[in-house]
Amino acid sequence: MKIVEVSHPLIQHKLGLMRRAGISTKEFRELASEVAALLTYEATKDLETVEERIHGWAGPLNVHRIKGKKITIVPILRAGLGMLPGVLDMIPSAKVSVVGVQRDEKTLQPIAYYEKLSGRMDERIALIVDPMLATAGTLIAAVDMLKAAGCKRIKGLFLVAAPEGLARIEAAHPDIEIYTASVDERLNEHGYILPGLGDAGDKIFGTKQLPATH
Numbered sequence: 001m002k003i004v005e006v007s008h009p010l011i012q013h014k015l016g017l018m019r020r021a022g023i024s025t026k027e028f029r030e031l032a033s034e035v036a037a038l039l040t041y042e043a044t045k046d047l048e049t050v051e052e053r054i055h056g057w058a059g060p061l062n063v064h065r066i067k068g069k070k071i072t073i074v075p076i077l078r079a080g081l082g083m084l085p086g087v088l089d090m091i092p093s094a095k096v097s098v099v100g101v102q103r104d105e106k107t108l109q110p111i112a113y114y115e116k117l118s119g120r121m122d123e124r125i126a127l128i129v130d131p132m133l134a135t136a137g138t139l140i141a142a143v144d145m146l147k148a149a150g151c152k153r154i155k156g157l158f159l160v161a162a163p164e165g166l167a168r169i170e171a172a173h174p175d176i177e178i179y180t181a182s183v184d185e186r187l188n189e190h191g192y193i194l195p196g197l198g199d200a201g202d203k204i205f206g207t208k209q210l211p212a213t214h
């Protein structure tokens with residue numbers, strides 16, 4: 001399976017900022033989107049283009065445009081929405097297919113609860129976006145949905161991935177490609193990535209439950 005850990009200095013710098021304890025919702029959100037844009041640049045390097053003859057300011061010339069039905073971005077609710085603006089900045093005309101999968105906090109099993117896909121999924125490249133690839137239960141459920149809809153070419157963009165999850169997705173769906181800003185050390189006993197980012201969804205949406213002060 002193609003796994004690309006994108007070690008560009010800009011990505012590493014921004015990911016380092018995201019790892020600080022106490023980061024604000026605003027800053028985490030901005031950085032998630034910025035890293036997503038940079039991961040998109042890397043993940044779309046191999047897109048095929050076709051030549052087209054146009055009239056330029058100094059006369060006719062050949063230019064390149066992306067071939068075929070192009071891309072559908074697939075944010076996994078909720079946290080994947082935090083990466084969507086950055087991906088759309090790079091591919092403004094992309095269709096968006098929304099998938100809802102939530103991990104049961106006790107069993108860590110994925111629960112699929114929503115699906116609204118673009119048309120002609122069989123002709124599109126799907127770019128799944130989700131900040132965290134932990135046990136990979138969520139990703140496997142999302143890829144199952146996309147393949148059931150006819151999707152043949154799937155890439156996943158993650159801010160951070162755990163080695164355990166990468167091994168599981170490779171066993172389940174070796175034909176997809178993974179792009180991540182970091183392959184971290186491991187999962188803890190609650191299925192959180194270490195050193196990781198903590199709960200990415202809570203940080204993007206500002207829903208972190210603070211301990212009671214009385």
Ligand SMILES: O=P(O)(O)OC[C@H]1O[C@H](OP(=O)(O)OP(=O)(O)O)[C@H](O)[C@@H]1O
Pocket residue numbers: 076077078079080101102103104108110130131132133134135136137138139165191200201202
């Ligand atoms: O690889 P896994 O072990 O399945 O875990 C990763 C999933 O967990 C988080 O979502 P969460 O279930 O917290 O939902 P949320 O986005 O609504 O917060 C994260 O955004 C991934 O979707």
Ligand SMILES: O=c1cc[nH]c(=O)[nH]1
Pocket residue numbers: 132134191192193194196197198199200201
């Ligand atoms: O570390 C993790 C694992 C799953 N979901 C998160 O938000 N963070």
Ligand SMILES: [Mg+2]
Pocket residue numbers: 079199200201202
């Ligand atoms: Mg969450």
